[in-house]
Amino acid sequence: MATGASSAKTNSFFGRLAESITRFSGSTAAFIGSAGVVLLWAATGPLFKYSETWQLVINTGTTIVTFLMVFLIQRAQNKDSLVLHLKLNELIAATQGASNRMINAQDLSEEEIRVLHQFFCLLAEKAKQDTDLGQTHSVEEAEDNHEEKLAALRDGK
Known part of the structure; x- marks a missing residue:
């Protein structure tokens, strides 16, 4: 280079x-x-x-x-x-623990950006609930939580 x-x-x-x-x-x-x-x-x-x-x-x-x-x-x-x-x-x-899927996020479609935004909103909610200010959460953890919520909704119906 x-x-x-x-x-x-x-x-x-x-x-x-x-x-x-x-x-x-x-x-x-x-x-x-x-x-x-x-x-x-x-x-x-x-x-x-x-x-x-x-x-x-x-x-x-x-x-x-x-x-x-x-x-x-x-x-x-x-x-x-x-x-x-x-x-x-x-x-x-x-950065260890950072989601590599965020690399080149500027190239994502508007829909993909909207979905990622929703995940980060979930992370923000998780952070608000934590008493430990140093606790971190990942996009993957937010995805897992989202999948669990969807599964619970499917099982509840």
Whole structure:
């Protein structure tokens, strides 16, 4: 796996450009520059008699910048989200007793996520009932309890 400076060499030109622009766009210099452009535009209003063309310049400029920034922000957010998932996956994989089925949970269907959410709600209920704050429960234990409840319901009917 590439790390550090070597990973920058393996990225595409667009990837490196997008990362540079993303880093710069969040900087103080970018904010001051943008504020300067807006102030310059506002100051030229009387010179252009606040014409429609004068207004169109700022509207067009801000629309184009906003349009492009949406994609850069989404790209950065996607990368950050993936990295966060990888770090969580590493913690799950390294933690004894953690359910490995949670690795790559972001790839589950909405129905699978809903079912897991129900299991974690069961775990939360079990935790509320415990007097020992250090007691832990697993998804598998919640599943077993759920199966026992279903069996009891079937036997009761």
